[in-house]
Amino acid sequence: MADPMPAPAFLAALEAEGLIVVQEGAWPTRNRDHKGPWGPVHGVMVHHSVTRGTAATVRICRDGHSDLPGPLCHGVIAKDGRVHLVGYGRANHAGLGDPDVLAAVIAERPLPPDNEASTDGNRHFYGFECENLGDGQDPWPGVQVEAIVRAATAVCRHHGWDARSVIRHLDWQPGKVDPRGPGLDWADIERRIAKRLGAKTPAPAPRPVPARPVVDLSELVKAARSNPGLRGTPVTYAGVRTVEAALVDEGLLAKRYSDGHFGTTTVTAYAAWQRRLGYTGKAADGIPGRASLDRLGDRHGFAVTS
Numbered sequence: 001m002a003d004p005m006p007a008p009a010f011l012a013a014l015e016a017e018g019l020i021v022v023q024e025g026a027w028p029t030r031n032r033d034h035k036g037p038w039g040p041v042h043g044v045m046v047h048h049s050v051t052r053g054t055a056a057t058v059r060i061c062r063d064g065h066s067d068l069p070g071p072l073c074h075g076v077i078a079k080d081g082r083v084h085l086v087g088y089g090r091a092n093h094a095g096l097g098d099p100d101v102l103a104a105v106i107a108e109r110p111l112p113p114d115n116e117a118s119t120d121g122n123r124h125f126y127g128f129e130c131e132n133l134g135d136g137q138d139p140w141p142g143v144q145v146e147a148i149v150r151a152a153t154a155v156c157r158h159h160g161w162d163a164r165s166v167i168r169h170l171d172w173q174p175g176k177v178d179p180r181g182p183g184l185d186w187a188d189i190e191r192r193i194a195k196r197l198g199a200k201t202p203a204p205a206p207r208p209v210p211a212r213p214v215v216d217l218s219e220l221v222k223a224a225r226s227n228p229g230l231r232g233t234p235v236t237y238a239g240v241r242t243v244e245a246a247l248v249d250e251g252l253l254a255k256r257y258s259d260g261h262f263g264t265t266t267v268t269a270y271a272a273w274q275r276r277l278g279y280t281g282k283a284a285d286g287i288p289g290r291a292s293l294d295r296l297g298d299r300h301g302f303a304v305t306s
Ligand SMILES: [Zn+2]
Pocket: 046, 047, 048, 093, 169, 176, 178
């Protein structure tokens, strides 16, 4: 449990780790605090931005986009290793994640698989978006990786946290893949953070590879058949979030409809996925079938049971 450090302390902590920090305008007061709480803080979350070029990355992370208002993080870590401060306070970077993961971060123990999306991460994590296309091919320069190590270390040092307080977005929210790409070795980053922190205890043990989230086809079909007729947006099956995150990543569903409710918009988006696979007519009615769901799971890292 820790109160977020004041903005000047955040800046000073980053500079004290030897980082080159670029202050983007009124970053200390740019936040989403009117939408919810910021703090207590428990850890640091690292992302890739899915953007091209530092200027565009900074602009998008500062201002957000039509589906998601900015700021989208606190610091943007550019490919040249500079850290651009775009906001401070509550920021739209972490979304809803797994309460068991949060408990593990607080306790600084190994993380369980993330299979729930129910806990407000924007409240509890410092966020760094790293300039990268996120396609698994875009390489991570050494200077950028070093900046990740130093930025995470800066926050941990201030709060007295260890390297286990630093997690990836993919550790937090089912369906997320960030950060990834050649040159990004997370176990190595954790070791380097621990070393910079002067850990007297051994570096954290490698984390088990998170189990893939599992989506139950019959539960999903039940949700797809019942949810459009329900009033409001109740969530009847948690696995819907995993499928919606995949549809968002496919560009078929606007992020604001990724709400765990398999409503009309999600049915329409799923039908578009079925058509993309070549299905037509009744076979593209937006109610998931085994083959189309398997294909979506293969592409977005979830398993299917029925
Ligand atoms: Zn992310």
